[in-house]
Amino acid sequence: xxxxxxxxxxxxxxxxxxxxxxxxxxxxxxxxxxxxxxxxxxxxxxxxxxxxxxxxxxxxxxxxxxxxxxxxxxxxxxxxxxxxxxxxxxxxxxxxxxxxxxxxxxxxxxxxxxxxxxxxxxxxxxxxxxxxxxxxxxxxxxxxxxxxxxxxxxxxxxxxxxxxxxxxxxxxxxxxxxxxxxxxxxxxxxxxxxxxxxxxxxxxxxxxxxxxxxxxxxxxxxxxxxxxxxxxxxxxxxxxxxxxxxxxxxxxxxxxxxxxxxxxxx
Amino acid sequence: xxxxxxxxxxxxxxxxxxxxxxxxxxxxxxxxxxxxxxxxxxxxxxxxxxxxxxxxxxxxxxxxxxxxxxxxxxxxxxxxxxxxxxxxxxxxxxxxxxxxxxxxxxxxxxxxxxxxxxxxxxxxxxxxxxxxxxxxxxxxxxxxxxxxxxxxxxxxxxxxxxxxxxxxxxxxxxxxxxxxxxxxxxxxxxxxxxxxxxxxxxxxxxxxxxxxxxxxxxxxxxxxxxxxxxxxxxxxxxxxxxxxxxxxxxxxxxxxxxxxxxxxxxxxxxxxxxxxxxxxxxxxxxxxxxxxxxxxxxxxxxxxxxxxxxxxxxxxxxxxxxxxxxxxxxxxxxxxxxxxxxxxxxxxxxxxxxxxxxxxxxxxxxxxxxxxxxxxxxxxxxxxxxxxxxxxxxxxxxxxxxxxxxxxxxxxxxxxxxxxxxxxxxxxxxxxxxxxxxxxxxxxxxxxxxxxxxxx
Numbered sequence: 001x002x003x004x005x006x007x008x009x010x011x012x013x014x015x016x017x018x019x020x021x022x023x024x025x026x027x028x029x030x031x032x033x034x035x036x037x038x039x040x041x042x043x044x045x046x047x048x049x050x051x052x053x054x055x056x057x058x059x060x061x062x063x064x065x066x067x068x069x070x071x072x073x074x075x076x077x078x079x080x081x082x083x084x085x086x087x088x089x090x091x092x093x094x095x096x097x098x099x100x101x102x103x104x105x106x107x108x109x110x111x112x113x114x115x116x117x118x119x120x121x122x123x124x125x126x127x128x129x130x131x132x133x134x135x136x137x138x139x140x141x142x143x144x145x146x147x148x149x150x151x152x153x154x155x156x157x158x159x160x161x162x163x164x165x166x167x168x169x170x171x172x173x174x175x176x177x178x179x180x181x182x183x184x185x186x187x188x189x190x191x192x193x194x195x196x197x198x199x200x201x202x203x204x205x206x207x208x209x210x211x212x213x214x215x216x217x218x219x220x221x222x223x224x225x226x227x228x229x230x231x232x233x234x235x236x237x238x239x240x241x242x243x244x245x246x247x248x249x250x251x252x253x254x255x256x257x258x259x260x261x262x263x264x265x266x
Numbered sequence: 267x268x269x270x271x272x273x274x275x276x277x278x279x280x281x282x283x284x285x286x287x288x289x290x291x292x293x294x295x296x297x298x299x300x301x302x303x304x305x306x307x308x309x310x311x312x313x314x315x316x317x318x319x320x321x322x323x324x325x326x327x328x329x330x331x332x333x334x335x336x337x338x339x340x341x342x343x344x345x346x347x348x349x350x351x352x353x354x355x356x357x358x359x360x361x362x363x364x365x366x367x368x369x370x371x372x373x374x375x376x377x378x379x380x381x382x383x384x385x386x387x388x389x390x391x392x393x394x395x396x397x398x399x400x401x402x403x404x405x406x407x408x409x410x411x412x413x414x415x416x417x418x419x420x421x422x423x424x425x426x427x428x429x430x431x432x433x434x435x436x437x438x439x440x441x442x443x444x445x446x447x448x449x450x451x452x453x454x455x456x457x458x459x460x461x462x463x464x465x466x467x468x469x470x471x472x473x474x475x476x477x478x479x480x481x482x483x484x485x486x487x488x489x490x491x492x493x494x495x496x497x498x499x500x501x502x503x504x505x506x507x508x509x510x511x512x513x514x515x516x517x518x519x520x521x522x523x524x525x526x527x528x529x530x531x532x533x534x535x536x537x538x539x540x541x542x543x544x545x546x547x548x549x550x551x552x553x554x555x556x557x558x559x560x561x562x563x564x565x566x567x568x569x570x571x572x573x574x575x576x577x578x579x580x581x582x583x584x585x586x587x588x589x590x591x592x593x594x595x596x597x598x599x600x601x602x603x604x605x606x607x608x609x610x611x612x613x614x615x616x617x618x619x620x621x622x623x624x625x626x627x628x629x630x631x632x633x634x635x636x637x638x639x640x641x642x643x644x645x646x647x648x649x650x651x652x653x654x655x656x657x658x659x660x661x662x663x664x665x666x667x668x669x670x671x672x673x674x675x676x677x678x679x680x681x682x683x684x685x686x687x688x689x690x691x692x693x694x695x696x697x698x699x700x701x702x703x704x705x706x707x708x709x710x711x712x713x714x715x716x717x718x719x720x721x722x
Contacts, residue, residue, distance in 0.1 A: 062597040063471060063583060065478045066321050072465050085595040109319055110581045114596030136582070138325060141317050161323035163485065168325065183323055187483040 010102040010130035011155045011178035014054045015213045015235050023265045024230035025053040027215055028258055029106065029239035030246060032057050032091045033083030034074045041094045043246050046255035048099035051262030055095065056133060056237065059088055059107035066135040068190030070240045074247065085111050089127040096128030104155060104178070106133040117144050121152040131155025131178050139175035149177070157181050160206050160214075162198040169209035179213035179235060180206050184220070191240050192219035195228050203233045226264030236264075304549035304625060310499030313622060315615035318498040319582040324478070327485045332500040334405050339507060344400065351396050352511060355429070356386045358393075360512075362519035362687070367646035372663055373670035375684040378523070379649070380516045382540065382691045389652065389692030390512060390540040391422035395491060397508035399426035402489035409433040409488040411480050413473035415442060416606030416696060417449025418652075419493030424458035426491070434458035437476045439468040442606065449696065467600050470610055474584050494537025495614035498585025502542075502614050509543025516687055517547040524685055529675045530555040530665055533689040534657040535628065536572065536608035538617045540691035545626060553677045555627070558617060559661035561603035562630030572601035573630040574613040575621050581612075588615040604633040604700065605653040607692070635660040637704050640694065652692030653700065662688045 018025035028047040032040050044055050060075035060083050067075070088105065095103050105124060112120045112132070124132070131154040137145065139158055149156045155178030160169055163186060173180055182203050185196035199216050206214045215235030220226060222241070229236045238261055245253040310316050318328060338344040352358040361381040369377045382390040395412075402410060410427045412434070414420030420436040427434030436453055440462040443450050450460050466472035474492075481490040495505040513531075520528050531548050533541035535558040548554040563571030571577070574589045581590035583598060591599040591611035601611040620626040636653060639660035643651050651659060669681045694701065702708050 062466070063475050065475050065584075066323075066482070068479070069465060076466065079597065110583065110590075110592065110598075111596035113581055114579075114592060114594070136319050136321055136585075138318065138320065138322050140325075141319055159322045161321070161326075163323055163326040165326060165329075168322070172322070186323055186485060188479045 008153070009155050009178045011054055011104055011157070012213060014102050015179055015215070018053050019234065024233055025215065025235035026051060026226065026258075026262055026265060027054040027056055027235050027237040028052040028242050029056040029058060029237060030242055030254070031060055031071065031074050031078055032088050033060055033078035033081065034243070034246065035077060036081055037083070037087055037091060039251060041091055042251040043254040044091075044095045044103070045098050046251045047242070047258050048095075048101040050255045050258035052101060052258050054235070055101055055103045056106050056239070057088070057091060057095070057103055059085060059105060059111055061108040061111060064108060066188050068188045068240065070191070070244050071189050074243050085115060089123045092124065092127035092129045102130040103128065104130045104133055104157060106135065109134060109137045117148045118151070121148045121154055125152040125154060129154070131157060133157040133181055135159060139172055142175065146175070159183055160202060162186055162202050164202075166205070166209065169206055173206060173209045173211040176211070179215050180211045181237070182206055182214050182216045182233070184216050184218045187218065189218055189240050191221035191244070195219065195225050199229060200232050223261050223264035226261050230265050304620075305546060307503065307616060309503040312502070312616045312619035314580070315586065315588050315618040316499055316502060317587050318585060319587060320498045320585045321482065323482050324485065324498075327481070328498055328500065330405060331401065331504075334401050335500055335504050338401060338404060347400060348397055348508075352393070356392045356396065357384060358511065359515040359519075360384050362516055362523060364523070365643070365647050368643055368659075370646070371642060372666035372686070374682040375666040375669065375686050376524070377662055377666075378520060378528070378685065378687045379690040380512060380544065380687055382512060382689060383649070383651065383655070383693035387418075387422045387425050388695065389418050389422070390509060390543065390689075391419050391493065392425070393511055393543065394493065394505050394508045394539060395419070395422040395426040398489065398491045398504070399430050399432065402432065402491070403430060405489065407487055407489040409435070409484065410491045411435045411437065411477050411488055412491045412493060413437050413470065413477045414493065415439070415470035415473070415609055417442070417446045417453065418607060418692060418696065420458070420460070421449060421452050421456070423491050423493070424453040424456035427458060428456045435480065436460050437463050437473040437480070439470060439473050440464045441468045446606075469600060470606070471583070471598060478584070493539070494610070495539040495542045495616065496537040496584060496586055496588065496612060502586065502616055505539050506542045506546060506616065509539055510546045512540065512543040512689065513545060513547030516544060520685065520687055526685070527551055527554055528685040528687045529553070529677060529679055530557060530662070530684075531687045531689070532557045532559065532658045532662040532665065534558075534608060534654045534691060535560045535575070535613060535617060536610045536654065537612075538614040540689050542614060542616055544687070544689040545620070549625060555665070555676045556625065557661055557665055558626050558628045559631045559657045560628055561601070561605055561608035561657060562632040562635070563602040563604070565632050566630050570602040571630060572603045572609050572611065574611060575617065575628040576630050578612070580618070583612045586612075586615045588612050588618045589621070604636065604704070605657065607652065607654040608657065629661060629664070631657040631660045637701070639663065640701060641705065649690070650694035650698070651690055652694050653697045655689070655691045658688050658691070662686050
């Protein structure tokens with residue numbers, strides 16, 4: 001499971017650019033195809049135009065066990081509206097054609113397996129995607145993904161959690177390329193009133209395990225959360241709040257919220 | 267010809283019978299060459315199946331569970347406690363009953379029923395919940411969560427929680443809570459809280475999703491008492507371990523009652539826990555044909571079924587790689603069966619492996635075939651089976667009649683002398699409303715009410 005550091009990581013570059021500007025990176029999540037394919041592209045571009053450093057596009061999936069009700073409902077809607085996985089690559093290509101902000105894909109593993117890991121990766125790379133965040137794929141099961149991601153020059157962003165042992169932190173850091181996704185709390189996606197007290201410790205421990213870039217997600221929903229996490233993490237990931245904004249006010253509302261979240265970093 | 271002897275009280279059954287059924291020439295012989303045993307596979311992988319396709323957040327809990335389980339199974343105190351509860355609480359060993367009148371429809375083969383329906387709470391499910399609840403206690407966990415379809419595993423989990431003084435929350439598809447209002451009441455009587463799952467397709471798989479979400483958030487004091495031999499390691503091997511008692515008892519009982527091993531064992535397959543518990547004891551007996559019967563629903567050509575192995579493709583769901591009903595995009599396809607307990611779009615990974623190597627034959631049985639066998643058992647034996655188990659009954663008749671058509675069993679024995687064990691995994695009290703509707707036994711007003719209840 002060697003990690004060829006030489007391979008250029010688009011997501012690492014985006015985080016490093018923010019760091020050079022003296023701040024943490026802002027990462028925004030939206031599901032592909034929600035509420036429909038064109039609107040999901042517009043909303044992602046709105047993220048890029050309002051200060052987001054890295055875009056995370058989710059693949060709607062029938063059994064999203066790490067997602068809370070807001071994202072579940074959005075992905076159910078996308079699927080009910082006929083979203084197909086092959087459209088993901090159109091969404092990625094459309095976004096990368098309009099912005100230089102890199103795009104990573106968040107996907108549960110079965111849609112990747114079904115298409116074929118290599119085929120999925122090849123099409124993602126062709127569309128200009130930077131890599132995959134894999135919420136239900138741990139490095140222990142990722143042998144094929146290691147090989148394929150190396151072949152196609154894609155980032156592999158694994159998750160760490162407050163429950164991860166030191167040994168697992170080391171293994172996951174070593175397996176990851178681009179950044180490590182630190183889950184801020186024991187739970188699923190969804191807005192929370194306050195940032196979990198566990199978040200800082202996970203980030204510190206993951207840095208101590210050798211990670212150059214650790215970004216925090218889950219329960220981050222406003223500019224003050226963003227500012228708080230930016231003090232110790234390399235990036236801050238917002239999902240549910242943006243999806244809720246998209247549901248209520250369309251791509252414009254996404255842009256407005258992104259700009260507001262960004263004030264937490266400036 | 268063989269009298270059914272009175273049930274021995276405990277474990278002191280005869281162990282010296284020669285294994286007359288071991289011909290070594292059955293369909294199993296080929297793959298057994300060069301292999302010591304198919305028994306006691308530990309996971310995490312069964313061939314290419316199994317594993318841990320799970321969020322990192324839960325890996326520590328799975329590790330803790332695995333460690334606790336491995337220590338417990340080697341601890342005589344733990345196994346003695348399981349045996350004590352099986353005997354004094356669940357009512358084990360369960361009977362092995364020869365179904366003489368039912369067998370008249372089996373081309374001369376003798377059919378024996380492993381009576382898991384007689385266990386406390388009415389099905390095999392109690393074996394697993396007792397075991398896992400004891401493990402939860404060993405881990406210092408005070409709260410049990412579980413998923414349930416029609417309610418059988420939920421009732422069993424609520425029962426174990428009450429017995430051990432634990433909090434219990436059961437996730438159940440919102441649709442199922444309406445259709446199975448009596449089982450919801452049973453769980454609540456036992457002190458459990460039932461949470462209707464309104465998200466996703468509101469079925470068993472969504473109940474599992476919701477239980478996993480709860481587990482992620484509460485894993486420090488909560489054990490997820492998964493009800494079937496599926497899911498991430500160590501669940502498939504662990505759930506099998508707690509159900510192995512089914513096959514172990516049946517193997518001794520059949521030798522005691524017939525003087526030899528059976529020619530075939532049959533069980534129904536949803537996630538596959540009753541089946542793996544029954545099959546395990548016979549995996550290394552090459553002369554014993556093993557059959558798993560999946561829910562064929564309206565028929566496997568209709569798309570409305572739950573025949574994961576017959577028609578699914580390997581994929582990952584709920585933590586395991588296994589056969590899975592999925593579309594071209596890898597989205598899970600909703601399963602359909604008249605039997606809620608079989609209505610699951612995947613199957614335990616060990617079954618997928620046993621299917622691939624050919625040790626177990628998996629075949630679909632339709633709703634209609636199962637309901638015919640359901641009625642036949644009611645009328646010939648005075649036993650109302652769970653509709654799940656009726657799939658195995660229907661399958662056993664198919665096996666016997668197929669033997670009759672080809673003249674001999676797979677191992678070359680006369681059908682007239684053949685012996686089949688069917689795992690009667692549960693009793694049918696819970697299915698009376700479904701069956702009454704199927705057979706049109708309700709008066710018009712009541713039928714309309716029942717139909718209206720279905721549509722709500």
